[in-house]
Amino acid sequence: MIYRVLKFIIGLGLRLFYRQIYVEHRERLHKTGPRIIIANHPNTLMDGWLIGSICSEPIYFMAKGTLFNSSFKRKFLKSLGLVPINRASDGKTSGISNESSFEYCYQLLEKGKTLVVFPEGTSYLEHQLRELKSGAARIALEVERRNKGKLGLKVIPVGLIYMRGYKFRSSVVMNVGEEIYPADYLSKDGNTLREDGKRLTKDFSFSLRSLLINSTSIDQENLADRITKILGRNIEHTSKRKLKSNLSFLMEVHNRLGAIYSDNPEKHLEIENLVGRLQLQLSKFDITPDLIDRKRKWGGLLRPMVEFALTLAFGLPIFIFGVIHNIFPFRFTSFLQLKLLKDIEYHAPVAILIGLILYPITYLGFVELLNYVIDFSFLEKVVYWILMPITGMFAYYFSLRIDRITYKWNHFFLLRSENQRVEMLKTDKQRLNDLVFGSEKECKQK
Numbered sequence: 001m002i003y004r005v006l007k008f009i010i011g012l013g014l015r016l017f018y019r020q021i022y023v024e025h026r027e028r029l030h031k032t033g034p035r036i037i038i039a040n041h042p043n044t045l046m047d048g049w050l051i052g053s054i055c056s057e058p059i060y061f062m063a064k065g066t067l068f069n070s071s072f073k074r075k076f077l078k079s080l081g082l083v084p085i086n087r088a089s090d091g092k093t094s095g096i097s098n099e100s101s102f103e104y105c106y107q108l109l110e111k112g113k114t115l116v117v118f119p120e121g122t123s124y125l126e127h128q129l130r131e132l133k134s135g136a137a138r139i140a141l142e143v144e145r146r147n148k149g150k151l152g153l154k155v156i157p158v159g160l161i162y163m164r165g166y167k168f169r170s171s172v173v174m175n176v177g178e179e180i181y182p183a184d185y186l187s188k189d190g191n192t193l194r195e196d197g198k199r200l201t202k203d204f205s206f207s208l209r210s211l212l213i214n215s216t217s218i219d220q221e222n223l224a225d226r227i228t229k230i231l232g233r234n235i236e237h238t239s240k241r242k243l244k245s246n247l248s249f250l251m252e253v254h255n256r257l258g259a260i261y262s263d264n265p266e267k268h269l270e271i272e273n274l275v276g277r278l279q280l281q282l283s284k285f286d287i288t289p290d291l292i293d294r295k296r297k298w299g300g301l302l303r304p305m306v307e308f309a310l311t312l313a314f315g316l317p318i319f320i321f322g323v324i325h326n327i328f329p330f331r332f333t334s335f336l337q338l339k340l341l342k343d344i345e346y347h348a349p350v351a352i353l354i355g356l357i358l359y360p361i362t363y364l365g366f367v368e369l370l371n372y373v374i375d376f377s378f379l380e381k382v383v384y385w386i387l388m389p390i391t392g393m394f395a396y397y398f399s400l401r402i403d404r405i406t407y408k409w410n411h412f413f414l415l416r417s418e419n420q421r422v423e424m425l426k427t428d429k430q431r432l433n434d435l436v437f438g439s440e441k442e443c444k445q446k
Contacts, residue, residue, distance in 0.1 A: 013352040020171040041118035045349035065093035127213040137200040140182035159211025175211035322395030
């Protein structure tokens with residue numbers, strides 16, 4: 001019961017925090033039978049919450065033993081389906097036995113349950129798959145060995161790709177891979193379970209890498225993100241229709257940069273310098289990269305003026321209402337993130353947890369305050385409550401819209417006063433595209 005209630009509440013938080021949660025091959029997660037879901041682990045609690053939100057049945061998670069450092073925590077977390085494991089890097093937690101936890105996992109799988117394991121063991125918000133620990137393979141092989149290879153256990157790899165996953169209203173892609181059957185890895189030629197585990201872990205790694213972006217370093221990851229944005233692909237705020245296309249573009253940029261870095265370091269350095277120069281100029285002129293290629297037309301000024309007038313006329317009252325009722329929890333949550341958290345991997349889950357508490361308390365305060373001044377009926381209170389989060393989300397997008405109109409104005413006046421510099425920006429942008437993807441002439445030669 002607790003699991004179901006918390007799953008609903010956390011699921012609501014996820015849908016509000018992320019603009020898009022796109023699941024590729026969702027149907028692979030809806031098959032019955034004993035399963036182990038393995039996934040990369042870039043965003044701490046968010047990873048488990050996301051997987052849990054798309055699985056219809058209750059699932060069980062392996063979690064580090066340090067979370068279970070009191071009898072209350074042990075009882076509560078176990079009621080939520082968490083299984084404690086002592087990691088070598090953390091030392092041994094009192095009351096936690098790895099042997100007992102592994103035995104519990106075997107029994108869960110023999111009952112046809114689903115177990116989630118993050119074989120990287122640690123969490124860092126990056127597009128890199130770190131070396132996998134062998135625990136998931138050991139559990140899978142041992143439970144099949146106990147059942148003479150006839151349990152029918154399936155291992156399902158899931159690649160989690162966050163588009164700046166720490167930011168409000170960003171996007172997540174979940175790539176679900178093809179099933180792996182551990183029974184096929186049980187040796188018939190005398191190999192030990194340890195050797196079989198190494199082979200299975202290697203295939204786990206290969207399968208997960210095929211579902212991810214796989215940058216070679218944090219520096220390359222940051223460079224690829226900057227290039228993608230400059231070349232006009234907004235990975236953070238994108239529609240569902242464009243998300244998959246933009247992700248493919250980002251992956252292609254990563255692949256190109258990897259090849260360039262390996263074959264032509266000088267070219268890679270030129271790309272870095274060009275990206276830095278473009279970002280500096282865009283920041284100086286306060287325009288977005290997609291506006292660089294637009295031509296100067298009077299409609300380019302009139303349209304933003306009309307948009308601005310209509311937006312203010314129809315949206316400003318709703319915007320003000322939304323800001324008044326949401327600015328405190330929004331700002332206070334951001335303040336707590338920056339003040340209390342050093343690791344960016346905890347920003348999103350903590351924001352959701354704080355928000356799920358702080359926003360309802362704030363709304364309740366407004367309802368009681370207004371009810372004290374004006375005698376509200378129950379129905380009026382419900383309507384008022386519903387309007388607060390809706391207008392809060394409207395206020396967020398309203399501010400983005402105003403920013404967009406401002407960028408268009410800046411671009412128009414920049415074209416009038418600094419047309420030569422705009423042409424230089426166009427030239428640099430095209431040069432960047434040619435360096436990364438090859439010029440049109442080079443493509444024809446290939």
